Amino acid sequence: MSEHSSSPLTTYVVIWIALLVGTALTVFAAHINLGPFNAAVALTIATAKALLVVLFFMHLRGASEKLLKLVVISTVFFLLILLALAMADYGTRLWS
Amino acid sequence: MAVHGETHNPALLHHFAEPQQQRDAASLGMWIFLSTEVMFFGGLFCAYLIYRLKFFGEFAAASQTLNWQLGMTNTAVLICSSLTVVLAVYAAQHAKRAMLLGSLVLTIILGFAFLGIKAVEYAEKFEKHHVPGPSFQFENVKVPTAPGQPERFANPSHAQIYFALYFVMTGLHALHMIIGIGIFVWLLLIAWKGRLTPEYNTPMEIGGLYWHFVDIVWIYLFPLLYLIDLRK
C-alpha cells in the first residue's frame, strides 16, 4: 500500500481472465465424478481464485511490509482453528 | 469534525503526522476489519461444514434445486466488478477522471446486476416453497445416489437446514453487497466532486478492499452452495 504500487493494467486483465477461467473450471469439475475429491477440487480452485484476488486486486503482493500478510495469514489460521477443533469433536463422536 | 491548527492539507487529520501515516492506518484498519468479517462468516462456514457432513445426501438434493447457471453468472458478474474496482483504484491513483467515473458506474451497475439475479433466485425459492419456515416443502425429493445404489427420499427437515444456511449465508452476503454499493455510490459522488486525487485516494483504496472481500466470500459460497454432488 505504501508506495502506491499499482500493477500495470495488463496484469489486471490477465488476473480477471484467470478468475473467469477458474469459475468455468469449478463448474466443469463439479460435473465429473471424482468421488470424495470433488469437494477438495472445488475448494482448491476457490482458494486459488481467492489468492489471486488478494494478491493482485487487493495488492497484497506489492505491500511493502509483512504486517498485512501477517494479518491475512493469522485470520486464516484462526478460521481453520475454529473449523478443525469443532471437527475434532464431530469427527470423533462415533469412535467411543 | 477535526480541529485544524495549521491547515496545510485539508485531508490530513490533525492527529496524524503525515499523509503516509494516515493512509497506512486506514489501510491496516480495513484489513483488520476484514479479519473480523472473515470470522463473522466463519461461524456460518463452521455450521455449514458440520451439517454438510451430517446430512450430505439432503444437502446434495437441496443444492441441486438451485440454478447453478445463475450462480455461475453471478460469480462472473462479481469477478467483472472486481476488475472494474481495481481499474477505479488505478484511475484514482493516476488522475484519469473519465476512467475513474466510468469504472465506478460500471461497478455499481454490476453490483445491482448481482442483486437482481439473486432476487430472481430468491423469488424462485418462494415459488417452490423452499424458504425455510412454516410453508417449507421438500417432500418426495430423491437424494442423488450413484448408479446401483438404492434410492431414498430426502428428509425435509434436514433439507430445511440447508436452505436455512443458504438464506443466512447468501442473505448476509447480499447485505454486504448492498453496503458495498452504498460505499461506491458515495465514492462516485466524491470522485465526481474531484476529491479523489493521486495524492489522496484512501477512500477509494479501502472501499476497493471491501468490495474484493465480498467477492472472495462469493467465490467460496458458489461451489459450496450450488455445486454439491452434481456428478450423479
Added chain:
Amino acid sequence: MATATAQPVERENYLNKHYGVGSWLLTTDHKRIALLYLLSITLFFFIGGFFALIIRLELLTPAGDLVQADTYNKLFTMHGMVMIFFFLIPSIPAVLGNFLVPIMIGAKDLAFPRINLLSWYLYIIGGIMMLHCMLTGGVDTGWTFYTPFSTAFTNTKIVEAGLAIFVAGFSSILTGLNFIVTIHRMRAPGMTWSRLPLFIWAHYATSIIQILGTPVVAITIVLVAVERTLHLGIFDPKLGGDPLLFQHLFWFYSHPAVYIMILPSMGIVSEIIACFARKRIFGYSFVAISSISIAVFGFLVWAHHMFVAGISVYAALLFSLLSYSVAVPSAVKVFNWTATLYKGSIRYDAPMLYAFGFLGLFTIGGLTGLFLACLGIDVHVTDTYFVVAHFHYIMVGGALMGYLGGMHFWWPKISGKLYPEGWARLAALIVFIGFNLTFFPQFILGYVGMPRRYYQYPQEFQVLNVLSTAGATVLGVGYLLPMIYFLWSMRYGKPAPDNPWNAAGLEWKTASPPTTYNFEEEPVVTWEAYNYEEIDAGHKEEVPVVG
C-alpha cells in the same frame, strides 16, 4: 461529568478546553470518550451489582422466599449479561485503554477518533436496548443462551437481548481495531516494540481476541434469533440440528472473552508493580510474549466448558490437554511479577495494594482453573458453585481488582486531582477481605455439590451460603467507597502534580490532566520502558508523598 470547576489559574487541558453537553457527546478526544465510557460502565456495574445483591439475599435461606423462581432466573441472567458484556469487557480497554493507549505510545489520539466515538454510541445503543429489555420483562436463559431452551422453550425476550449484545459486540470490535491500528501506526519516534509498556502489549493481545472472537458470537446470536423466530432446525434436535453446535460457536468467543477481561488487568498490574517496586519488570519480553500467547492459546481451549455436554471423549481429551497451554503463560506472568519485587524498593500505596490483591486472587483463580481443566475433576465440579467461585476469582478478583488498581494509579492523571490515600488503602483492604469471604465458601459449596443457578437449595448448603452473602455485603461497601471518594476528590481533592508517583511512561511526562492533543510537542523516546534506575538517579530527593 461536569468536572473541572473553575479555579483561578488553571492550565488549559482536555477537561476545560470546551464546555457544554455537545462538546462531550460529539467529542473525538480519546480521553473524553474514555470518561464517557467510565460514566456508562459505572452505571452498568451498579445495575449488575444490584442484581447480585438480590441474588445473594435470596440465597440466604434454602427456600425460595424473597423472589419468584422466574424472577431469580432473570436476575442471574441479567447479572451475567450486564456484568460481562456491559461492564467487564469494555471496562479496562474502553476506559483506561482508551485514555492511555495513545498517550503511552506518544500519539495525539487513536488512529480513528470518529470510529472511537462510534464505538461508544454503539455501546450506549446496546446498553439502552439491554435496559429496555430488562425493564420490559428480561431474559431467563442465563448469559449462555443455551439452545434449545433459548430458541424453542423460554418465552422471554431473547431476540432483543441478543441484539443488544450484538450491537455492543461491534462496539468492542471497533475498539480493538482502533487499538491495533494505533499501536502499529501511531507510535512516537523511538517507541519501538521492545520499549512498549506492558499495558500496551496487554491491550494489543486483548484487541486480537476482540477482533477475531467477537464476530463469531455475533453471528451465533444471529442464528439463535433466526432459529427462534422461524424454527429452522439449526440448533433444534427435533429437526435434525445439534444444540452442541451452538455451544461450540458460543464458547469459541466466550472462553477467549475471559482473556479480554483479564489481559488488560494484567497489563495494569505490570505497570503498578514496576512503579512501586521502582524496577524494570523482571523478564520484560517473557511477560510481553505471554500476553500474546494467552490470546492465541485462548482460542484453542473452548470446549473445556463442554466436558459433560455430550462431546466426544477424544475431543474432551484434546481440549483438556490444550487448556494447560494457557496455564503456562499465566503462571509465567505471576512468577515474573513476584520476581520483580525481589530487591525492589517497595511502597504500599493504594494502587500497589490492589496489585497485591490481584496477585493473590488471580493466583487462586488461576490455580482452580487447573481443577476445571482436569477432566476427572471437571465432571464433578462443572456447573456447580465451584465454577462460579473460579470465574469470579478471575473476572472479579482478577479483572476488577486490576481495574480498580488502575483507576487509582491513573486517577491523578485523568482528573488532575489526588484521592484520599487513607480511604483508598482501606477500600483495597475491604474489597480483598469481602471478596474472599464471598467467594471462597463457594469453592467448598461447589465441591460438596451445590449446582449453580439454583434459587432454592437443600438445607445443608445454608451455612456456606450465609457466609457468602455476608461477604458480599462487605464487598459491596468496598466497591462503593472508591466511587464516593473519587467523586469527592473531583471537587475537593488536592491538585495532582504531573507525576505523583514518579513513574516511568510517557503518560507521566505530560500535564495532569493532559491537554487535548496529549503533548505540547511530539515526544521522542530514547529510553526503555520502566527506566526507574534513571528516574530515581535523577531524583535524589525523597519521592513526594501522596495523599
Added chain:
Amino acid sequence: MFDNFPLWPDRASTAAGNVDALFIFLIIVSGLMTLLIFTAVIYFAARYRRRQGVPAEQIEGSTPLELTWSIIPLGVFLAIFFWGAVVYFKGRTPPRDSTEVYVVAKQWMWKLEHAEGQREINELHVPIGRDVKLIMTSQDVIHSFYVPAFRMKQDVLPGRYTVAWFRATKPGIYHLFCAEYCGTQHSGMIGSIVVQEPAQYEAWMSGGTTGPLSATGEKIFAELGCVTCHRSDTQGRGPNLQGVFGKPVLLEDGRTVTADENYIRESILDPGAKIVNGFKPVMPTFQGIVSEEQLNALVAYVKSLSKPGAPGPKTAAAATKDSKAPTKGSQVE
C-alpha cells in the same frame, strides 16, 4: 444423614474415591504453588520495603529462570492432565454387563425406568456393588444428571442418548440434581438416589411391575408392525435384528458404524440416515409416533436380541459383514 455444614461430599461410589484422590492431589499441588507465591510476595514486600538511600537493584531477567518456571509447571500440568484423563476415561466407559436404567428428563422431572420394568419418578433405587448404566435422553431442553455423592455428572440432551454409569458402594439416600439450567423450576428438578443392600433392593424390585422393559418393547415392536419387515430370518425387507446390537454395521455408502443405542434410536426416527448395505430405504419414520418411553422400550428390546441367551442365528446382513468389518467402532465422516 446430612450434616448442616458439610465440607466434603458423601463418598458413595467407586468413582468417588478416584476423583477425591485426584482432587486432594490437586489441592496439595496448588496449595504448594500458592504458598510459594504468597510467601515470596509477602517476604519480598516486607524485606524490600522502601528505605531511604537503598535504591532498587535493577535485574533484567533471566532466561534460564524463565525456562525453569515454564517447564516445571508444564510438567506438573501434564501429570495432572494424564491423571485426570484416566479418571475421566473410566467414568465415561460403562462396564459391559451393567444393569441398565433408562432416564427421560423433562421440565422439571426425572423419569427413570429399570430394564426390569420398574418405573420411578425423581427417585432411583439401586443396589450397592452393581454397575448401573444410565441411558438418558430429554424430552425438551438440555438437563444434566448429577449425583454429587457419586462424583458423576452427564448432560442429558434432547434428540439423542447420552450414557453414564456408576457403582454405588454405600447404602443411603443421595441427592440427584439437575445441573444444567433448564428453566423456571430448574432448582426443583431434584430427586434422590436410594442405594440399598442387595437383599433390600431385591425386595424392592419384587414390587409391582409390568414386566421387563424389553418385553414392553417386544409388544410395541409387534404393534407397530416392525416385525413384518425385521423378521428373524434373512427373508425380511429390513435387516434381521438378532445379535445386531454392539456390532459394526456396514452401510450402503460404504461406511461402518457400531450399532449402539444412538444408532438404533436414529434408525427408528430417521431411517434414511444410515441404511444397512443391501437393503432399500423403505422404512417410514417413527418420529412423532413413538414417545421417548416407547423408544427406550424398543431400544431395550433390540438390545435384548443380542444377549447371550437370545434366540436366532446371526443371519442378518449386518452380522454377515462381521468378519470383514473392523471390530473396533470405526469412524464415520
